[in-house]
Amino acid sequence: MQDKKVLEVNHLSKKFGKNEILKDINGTVKSGEVICVIGPSGAGKSTFLRCLNLLEKPTSGEVKFDGTDLTNVDEKQLINLRERMGMVFQSFNLFPNMTVIENLKLAPIRVKHMKDDEAQKVAMHLLDRVGLKEKANAYPSSLSGGQQQRVAIARALAMNPEVMLFDEPTSALDPEMVGEVLEVMNELAKEGMTMVVVTHEMGFAKEVADEVWFMADGYILERNKPGELFDNPQNERAKDFIGKIIQNV
Amino acid sequence: MAKKKIPDATVKGMDKSTDLVLALKTHKIDALGIEKPSAEAYVKNDSGLKMIPSGYDLNKNETGVAIAFKKGSNSLVTAVNKSIDQIQKKNLTEQYLANAGKYMKVNTVNTSMFHYWKYFAKGVEYTVLISIVSTFFGVIIGVVLALMRFSKQKWLRGLAISYTEFIRGTPLMVQVLFVYFGIGVVVNIPALISGMISVSLNSGAYVAEIIRGGINSVAKGQTEAAASLGLSKGDLMRFVILPQAFKNIWPALGNEFISLIKESSIVSIIGVTDLIYQLNIVRADTYRGVMPIFVAMLLYFIMTFALTRVLNHFEGKMKHAG
Ligand SMILES: Nc1ncnc2c1ncn2[C@@H]1O[C@H](COP(=O)(O)OP(=O)(O)OP(=O)(O)O)[C@@H](O)[C@H]1O
Ligand SMILES: [Mg+2]
Numbered sequence: 001m002q003d004k005k006v007l008e009v010n011h012l013s014k015k016f017g018k019n020e021i022l023k024d025i026n027g028t029v030k031s032g033e034v035i036c037v038i039g040p041s042g043a044g045k046s047t048f049l050r051c052l053n054l055l056e057k058p059t060s061g062e063v064k065f066d067g068t069d070l071t072n073v074d075e076k077q078l079i080n081l082r083e084r085m086g087m088v089f090q091s092f093n094l095f096p097n098m099t100v101i102e103n104l105k106l107a108p109i110r111v112k113h114m115k116d117d118e119a120q121k122v123a124m125h126l127l128d129r130v131g132l133k134e135k136a137n138a139y140p141s142s143l144s145g146g147q148q149q150r151v152a153i154a155r156a157l158a159m160n161p162e163v164m165l166f167d168e169p170t171s172a173l174d175p176e177m178v179g180e181v182l183e184v185m186n187e188l189a190k191e192g193m194t195m196v197v198v199t200h201e202m203g204f205a206k207e208v209a210d211e212v213w214f215m216a217d218g219y220i221l222e223r224n225k226p227g228e229l230f231d232n233p234q235n236e237r238a239k240d241f242i243g244k245i246i247q248n249v
Numbered sequence: 250m251a252k253k254k255i256p257d258a259t260v261k262g263m264d265k266s267t268d269l270v271l272a273l274k275t276h277k278i279d280a281l282g283i284e285k286p287s288a289e290a291y292v293k294n295d296s297g298l299k300m301i302p303s304g305y306d307l308n309k310n311e312t313g314v315a316i317a318f319k320k321g322s323n324s325l326v327t328a329v330n331k332s333i334d335q336i337q338k339k340n341l342t343e344q345y346l347a348n349a350g351k352y353m354k355v356n357t358v359n360t361s362m363f364h365y366w367k368y369f370a371k372g373v374e375y376t377v378l379i380s381i382v383s384t385f386f387g388v389i390i391g392v393v394l395a396l397m398r399f400s401k402q403k404w405l406r407g408l409a410i411s412y413t414e415f416i417r418g419t420p421l422m423v424q425v426l427f428v429y430f431g432i433g434v435v436v437n438i439p440a441l442i443s444g445m446i447s448v449s450l451n452s453g454a455y456v457a458e459i460i461r462g463g464i465n466s467v468a469k470g471q472t473e474a475a476a477s478l479g480l481s482k483g484d485l486m487r488f489v490i491l492p493q494a495f496k497n498i499w500p501a502l503g504n505e506f507i508s509l510i511k512e513s514s515i516v517s518i519i520g521v522t523d524l525i526y527q528l529n530i531v532r533a534d535t536y537r538g539v540m541p542i543f544v545a546m547l548l549y550f551i552m553t554f555a556l557t558r559v560l561n562h563f564e565g566k567m568k569h570a571g
Contacts (some may be wrong), residue, residue, distance in 0.1 A: 050473075053477060055473055055476060055477065079479050079480075079481060080479070082476065082477065082479045083478065083479025085477070086477070086478075087473075087474075087477035089470060089473070089474065091470055093468075093470035093471060093473065093474035094474075095471065095474070095475075095488075095489050095493075096493065097489070097492040097493050097496075098488075106478070106480070106488060107478035107479060107480060110480060110481075110484045110488070111478065111479045111480060111481075111484075152474075155478070156477070156478070159478060159479065165477075
């Protein structure tokens, strides 16, 4: 079970027009693994993550999820596979026209055809887990950034996904709210969720990541245990980059 | 004609005698040549006016009167010619003129605007009727056009774009005339229906743009979040995009309805008895130039203001829910 490949990426490339943003990316994510992706702005981290659930269509290469190549399935199958992957965005992207609980219930009811009371139970349980039970009937605009992001995580979890993708989930937050979100992610990792996290939070990466991938210029230039990569980077670009983020902390 | 008879005069043309009298009173023109019965009516109604018999020495050719007939109605033409001959032979003209003077409705007794409330009410009724019907069909046409704009079929998109651009690039007045006379060649439709058709077609193009703008204004992240949850395109539209788009669409649509009330006034040119048309009737009837305009202006304002209040009420309700 531990060795089951959840995601497998082979020779992935992505062009925007003539601009090749991802060039020959390879990698596997096994069940229960937590991968942190770091790298300078414009390296292609978000594009890579979005290729994993095909929000962005790869130009060439394979993205296999649970053995199925996502680049080769029709729209309907894609939607079926996508509901098994959760995604959390930098800018939360909660639906502002719905209350918190409605945000959580929408996909389970519409996509999984869950009954309303069952969806309600699942949603309340998840809100309790992220510490926001009392906000169930609030609208997202009345929540702080940290609270919104925790709701966004709960919303993704409501679909009971097999893997969670996070794109810089804390970088739009005020510093005092980063902790509450990382704590939720930390627990999730400890419960065995498979996760791919684009983040520059070294503390988090060191504590929960099995591997850190360093990306620059559309390539994964180095992958290593977090301790190794942060304290003793082999790649020159990685050394340079890590030097900079340590200075900033 | 006046040019020949009065030296140093510049001639200004207008089509309605009420407008001409008004121009005279506001010193835009110095004098007004007009038929005797009309002049009498104006002078009776307004002490600031004075009638001067022109004493023009006009020959028969210059006072000619023509009667228009439908092409091909030969028997009618002969009949009319026959009567005219008889009238001239028996010299009945003098007698007719006296009668006409009696019949001509010169209302100089009660020219208060309240006396004409039925006229204005009819005008308001038609203006409201045209606006409501055109709003309704305008929204339907607009939704269809907007859907076409988001279609996968290139030709559907092209068709919607061409239509919208063409409507927005031509004056409503021309569209009204084109529908009335253009379609009139094929099937005879009443002026009111023509007016409603043309205003609806026009409004549809603007509504389509409003809907498209509203949908495009919803943040891209919303679509991505919905897609990442596995929502279908239909559910994405229904539960996420449209409710949010509607908040932007609603105020813009409200403005469109309000301008529709005002713009629909153009249908008076094809003889639809809307408020503008009625106001001109009242002007002609009372020989009062300004007051009917003022009343119509007030009525338009009351209509648009009431609508604004209603729309604001709903907008406030929606804000509360979001
Ligand atoms: N839809 C798009 N169309 C064109 N170019 C794009 C698109 N999305 C991303 N890019 C370009 O791809 C490059 C990589 O973008 P990406 O967002 O993946 O970088 P990133 O590593 O996530 O950076 P950051 O740390 O700033 O988020 C950038 O130069 C960006 O301009
Ligand atoms: Mg990014």
